[in-house]
Amino acid sequence: MSTVPEQVVKRRVLFVDDEPHILQGLRRMLHPYRNEWEMSFAESAHDALGLMEKQPYDVVVTDIRMPVMDGAEFLNIVMRKYPQTIRFVLSGHCEKETIFRSVGPTHQFISKPCDADTLRSLVARAFALRDLMSSGNLKNLVSRLQTLPSLPDTYTQLMAELRSADPSIRVIGELVSRDVGMSAKILQLVNSAFFGLRNHVSSPLQAATLLGTETLRSLVLMTHVFSQVEQAKLPSSFSLEELSRHSMAVGAVAKAVVKQESGDKKLVDDSYMAGLLHDSGKLILATNQPEAYGQVLTEIAEKRISLEAAERPVFGATHAEVGAYLLGLWGLPDPIVEAVAFHHAPGQCLGQRFCPLTAVHIADVLVYELDSGSGESSEKMDMGYLEALGVQARVGAWRELGSRILQEPLR
Numbered sequence: 215m216s217t218v219p220e221q222v223v224k225r226r227v228l229f230v231d232d233e234p235h236i237l238q239g240l241r242r243m244l245h246p247y248r249n250e251w252e253m254s255f256a257e258s259a260h261d262a263l264g265l266m267e268k269q270p271y272d273v274v275v276t277d278i279r280m281p282v283m284d285g286a287e288f289l290n291i292v293m294r295k296y297p298q299t300i301r302f303v304l305s306g307h308c309e310k311e312t313i314f315r316s317v318g319p320t321h322q323f324i325s326k327p328c329d330a331d332t333l334r335s336l337v338a339r340a341f342a343l344r345d346l347m348s349s350g351n352l353k354n355l356v357s358r359l360q361t362l363p364s365l366p367d368t369y370t371q372l373m374a375e376l377r378s379a380d381p382s383i384r385v386i387g388e389l390v391s392r393d394v395g396m397s398a399k400i401l402q403l404v405n406s407a408f409f410g411l412r413n414h415v416s417s418p419l420q421a422a423t424l425l426g427t428e429t430l431r432s433l434v435l436m437t438h439v440f441s442q443v444e445q446a447k448l449p450s451s452f453s454l455e456e457l458s459r460h461s462m463a464v465g466a467v468a469k470a471v472v473k474q475e476s477g478d479k480k481l482v483d484d485s486y487m488a489g490l491l492h493d494s495g496k497l498i499l500a501t502n503q504p505e506a507y508g509q510v511l512t513e514i515a516e517k518r519i520s521l522e523a524a525e526r527p528v529f530g531a532t533h534a535e536v537g538a539y540l541l542g543l544w545g546l547p548d549p550i551v552e553a554v555a556f557h558h559a560p561g562q563c564l565g566q567r568f569c570p571l572t573a574v575h576i577a578d579v580l581v582y583e584l585d586s587g588s589g590e591s592s593e594k595m596d597m598g599y600l601e602a603l604g605v606q607a608r609v610g611a612w613r614e615l616g617s618r619i620l621q622e623p624l625r
């Protein structure tokens with residue numbers, strides 16, 4: 215029996231820079247990847263748009279400062295006309311004004327100079343995330359999102375703090391760390407090198423401190439990096455307050471579990487953030503596809519089926535995949551994206567170590583068990599996964615810890 219060799223689909227990547235020697239450098243540096251990627255090079259945004267009219271591209275990587283049409287304007291057009299295309303900026307130092315204008319349409323900001331391996335891994339990571347989602351419509355929807363809406367109360371409080379004469383970075387950090395949408399956005403800004411800070415940061419207070427009050431004030435008040443939910447547009451059976459409460463509870467329990475198991479600061483911060491963001495896909499679906507998401511919720515209530523069984527036929531993806539796709543596009547740290555993607559099925563994730571995914575999976579189930587009304591009724595702890603990690607005997611202790619945490623007020 216003969217087997218047909220699997221056809222390798224080459225991804226199309228388009229590089230845009232007005233300086234020919236930069237394009238030459240990229241061409242040379244990325245030559246070893248010519249079997250993986252079909253690469254095109256354009257010396258202006260106009261040329262790039264011409265190429266995009268002829269064939270679709272998976273990723274564009276553009277400079278910001280270019281004559282006639284700059285990178286920000288170019289990416290805004292790409293976002294509108296070709297929403298499926300992933301949008302990266304590769305740029306040297308530029309003024310804050312220019313960065314503020316490009317924050318909206320840019321998925322990730324990479325600073326020059328960038329070596330071939332880093333560039334390749336950032337682009338490859340974006341492809342892997344895209345493959346996680348099969349639905350083209352959802353990919354378009356998610357890659358167009360510039361903000362994830364916040365609870366109106368938190369949004370109003372943050373605005374008031376930023377408009378005050380002497381805003382406190384601690385108060386800002388605390389407000390942001392309670393809100394799913396604000397946390398996701400601030401981590402995008404810090405982790406994507408928009409402001410030359412590319413770092414693995416998962417604490418909103420640290421992120422706010424790194425950005426500084428003045429930059430934050432401009433980003434929030436002028437560039438509108440945060441937005442608030444329009445309650446009237448949500449499905450009537452969906453409560454954003456409940457989702458927020460559940461997300462904070464999962465974050466708090468995940469953090470406590472990790473503190474007890476390892477105490478490693480990075481792991482603790484990552485686990486809290488992964489817990490807070492784990493159901494961000496629900497927020498995306500409820501705010502952008504309210505009618506369909508309302509139907510999903512009704513079906514779950516009537517037929518008592520799992521969330522995955524209700525979501526996949528309607529959206530072609532689950533809330534876990536949708537959330538992970540957005541956070542990955544925004545360049546959030548891998549352990550957080552992985553925890554969000556697999557929080558309902560940790561066994562599907564490669565890697566046999568205790569990580570934020572482990573903590574979030576445990577916390578999500580415990581919060582559902584201990585805090586009725588919050589979370590998903592179909593969820594069970596994946597004992598096979600916990601056994602493979604050799605931690606199954608710890609479940610009783612975590613349950614006790616979880617119930618103590620949930621008796622305290624959530625920050």
Ligand SMILES: [Fe+2]
Nearest residue numbers: 492493557558
């Ligand atoms: Fe979930």
Ligand SMILES: [Fe+2]
Nearest residue numbers: 493578589590
């Ligand atoms: Fe959950």
